[in-house]
Amino acid sequence: MKAARIIACAVAALLALAGFSSSFSTRLDYSQQDRTHLSSPPSSAHWLGTDILGRDRLARLQRGTAVSLSLAPAAAGLSVLLAFAMGGCAGLAGGVAESVAKVVIDLMLSIPWLFLLLIVRAAMPLNTSPAASATITFLMLGLLAWGVPARILLARARRLRQSEFLVLARSAGVSPARLVCVHLMPNLLPVMEAQFWIAVPVFILAEANLSLLGLGVAEPLPSLGNLLSELESVLSLRTDLCSFSALLVLVLIVGSLQVAFIRREVS
Amino acid sequence: MGLWRAIARRLLLVGATIAVGGFLSATMVRYSPGFGTDERQLDARLSRESIEAIHSASAGQQNIVLYYLRSMSRLLTGDLGTSQSLHHPVRDLLAERSLITVRMVALGLAIAWAAAIFLVTLTWLLRAEGLEKLCTVASGLLLCIPAGAMAILLVLLDAPAYLALALVVFPKIQRYLADLVSSTSRMPHMITAKSKGLSETKLLLWHVVPIIRREVLALAGVSLALAVSAAIPVEALCGVPGIGQLAWQSALARDLPVLVYVSLLVIACTVLANSGADLLADERRELS
Numbered sequence: 001m002k003a004a005r006i007i008a009c010a011v012a013a014l015l016a017l018a019g020f021s022s023s024f025s026t027r028l029d030y031s032q033q034d035r036t037h038l039s040s041p042p043s044s045a046h047w048l049g050t051d052i053l054g055r056d057r058l059a060r061l062q063r064g065t066a067v068s069l070s071l072a073p074a075a076a077g078l079s080v081l082l083a084f085a086m087g088g089c090a091g092l093a094g095g096v097a098e099s100v101a102k103v104v105i106d107l108m109l110s111i112p113w114l115f116l117l118l119i120v121r122a123a124m125p126l127n128t129s130p131a132a133s134a135t136i137t138f139l140m141l142g143l144l145a146w147g148v149p150a151r152i153l154l155a156r157a158r159r160l161r162q163s164e165f166l167v168l169a170r171s172a173g174v175s176p177a178r179l180v181c182v183h184l185m186p187n188l189l190p191v192m193e194a195q196f197w198i199a200v201p202v203f204i205l206a207e208a209n210l211s212l213l214g215l216g217v218a219e220p221l222p223s224l225g226n227l228l229s230e231l232e233s234v235l236s237l238r239t240d241l242c243s244f245s246a247l248l249v250l251v252l253i254v255g256s257l258q259v260a261f262i263r264r265e266v267s
Numbered sequence: 268m269g270l271w272r273a274i275a276r277r278l279l280l281v282g283a284t285i286a287v288g289g290f291l292s293a294t295m296v297r298y299s300p301g302f303g304t305d306e307r308q309l310d311a312r313l314s315r316e317s318i319e320a321i322h323s324a325s326a327g328q329q330n331i332v333l334y335y336l337r338s339m340s341r342l343l344t345g346d347l348g349t350s351q352s353l354h355h356p357v358r359d360l361l362a363e364r365s366l367i368t369v370r371m372v373a374l375g376l377a378i379a380w381a382a383a384i385f386l387v388t389l390t391w392l393l394r395a396e397g398l399e400k401l402c403t404v405a406s407g408l409l410l411c412i413p414a415g416a417m418a419i420l421l422v423l424l425d426a427p428a429y430l431a432l433a434l435v436v437f438p439k440i441q442r443y444l445a446d447l448v449s450s451t452s453r454m455p456h457m458i459t460a461k462s463k464g465l466s467e468t469k470l471l472l473w474h475v476v477p478i479i480r481r482e483v484l485a486l487a488g489v490s491l492a493l494a495v496s497a498a499i500p501v502e503a504l505c506g507v508p509g510i511g512q513l514a515w516q517s518a519l520a521r522d523l524p525v526l527v528y529v530s531l532l533v534i535a536c537t538v539l540a541n542s543g544a545d546l547l548a549d550e551r552r553e554l555s
Contacts, residue, residue, distance in 0.1 A: 103280070106280060106284070107283070107284050107287060107288075109541065111284065111288045111291075111534055111537070111538075114496050114497075114499060114500075115292075115496065115499060115514060115530070115533055115534075116288075116291070116292070118499065118514065118515060118518050119292050119518050119526070119530075201411075205411075205413045206413075208413040208415065208416065209413045209414055209415045209500050212413065212415030212416065212419070212500060212504060213415065213499075213500055213503055213504070213515060225413075228413070228415070228416050228419075231416060231419045231420070231423075232419060232504075247412070247416055250411070250412075250413075250416075251408065251411040251412060254410075254411040255407060255408065255411045258407065258410070258411070259407070
């Protein structure tokens with residue numbers, strides 16, 4: 001199992017490196033359209049061929065990977081921080097705060113969040129810029145998906161509240177802010193880290209689902225999700241196998257992240 | 268008494284969640300850009316009076332709190348109004364499309380559960396490590412494919428949409444069932460039973476199934492919620508005219524009358540399924 005994790009880490013690192021290297025490469029632009037090569041097969045100029053608009057698939061795949069791999073962790077970080085603020089702090093405070101937090105968390109967990117995302121994303125203006133649409137999509141994921149980590153952090157914080165070191169700190173007159181920053185957060189960090197790694201692949205998949213419904217990152221900016229929408233054109237045009245390259249990269253990234261990080265935390 | 272209190276509390280939470288969820292959905296649509304703009308207002312053939320009549324027809328939706336309360340009272344009478352984008356009574360739309368979604372979700376869940384139970388039982392009976400690893404890899408691979416992409420792949424293969432739903436839910440059921448069976452097999456009474464020479468079939472039927480049955484029922488509730496959620500991209504991309512597709516279309520068209528009731532329906536299904544699962548899990552925790 002250790003070997004599988006090392007391989008998964010290496011695959012994830014390689015794909016991330018390949019994605020982020022697009023920022024330094026001047027080979028081809030992801031939005032540049034070559035009208036003489038529409039839906040062309042792989043060639044020396046376009047290693048993975050071009051899409052129906054004549055854009056280089058490899059350049060788009062690289063940029064899409066970079067977009068998803070930079071924004072999904074940011075959204076996961078936001079979601080975990082919100083979960084800590086809601087679950088961790090309420091668990092430490094106890095009493096009414098804990099009861100209110102529990103009800104709010106239950107509400108968040110009960111609403112199907114893909115449905116909620118669909119409504120929120122559809123509510124955005126149609127002329128939103130590509131960069132803003134990418135930020136908004138992942139920001140929404142971070143803002144709406146803190147329910148599960150909050151429930152786990154609340155349970156952990158409640159257990160910590162009764163621990164000797166916290167009782168001692170409280171009796172010594174330590175301020176609530178210091179209790180949270182110095183005593184609670186360091187003890188919850190391993191759980192927060194685990195929740196972060198669980199959230200990253202989940203957010204990449206959620207963005208893919210939204211993009212397939214036309215509600216994710218707006219064109220021409222690519223993401224792993226909206227690159228998958230090329231599969232829809234495969235339905236009508238029956239283009240080459242390179243149309244599946246985005247799906248392959250998505251599966252490799254999500255799979256390697258799950259093997260490399262999530263299993264380790266669970267065990 | 269404790270159980271009844273838990274049920275009453277859960278029911279209260281279910282009602283509150285459905286009401287709040289429906290209100291949230293309606294509010295977001297009401298304040299979305301472009302809400303209340305009717306394309307008929309751009310029709311040059313219409314007189315000023317006609318345009319004003321169209322404009323005033325949507326005036327009742329401006330105050331969202333009043334509109335939501337009116338929608339709730341309408342729900343009690345059974346008159347759900349008319350869809351703005353599909354120009355069809357909402358009640359008929361929900362009735363027609365619910366049947367399609369229920370059929371698809373039921374078939375998808377039945378296939379996913381049958382496949383998961385079959386594979387977990389086979390792995391247990393054969394004690395084949397290779398098969399177990401193969402199942403783990405296959406379910407892991409399926410977990411990496413988004414529901415929407417799965418739907419497109421199935422359309423490419425000319426397979427029915429419920430199969431896409433089954434493939435989305437199956438890995439989660441299979442992994443959880445396999446973990447449950449594996450953790451139960453390490454319990455002390457299982458080791459004693461094994462040392463007494465009980466067959467694998469008897470071990471499974473007498474000692475594993477009775478212990479995990481509550482968790483399995485709880486998983487059934489969770490899998491229903493998962494299937495309802497996955498039905499939205501699957502129906503939208505496979506062109507299945509169910510509730511998921513209606514939710515997607517009404518969200519894009521800012522069709523408030525449809526969206527309020529679709530939200531209530533989808534949220535009610537999810538909340539009831541999750542609450543049943545939670546109740547069983549809580550009861551299990553108390554028993555242990």
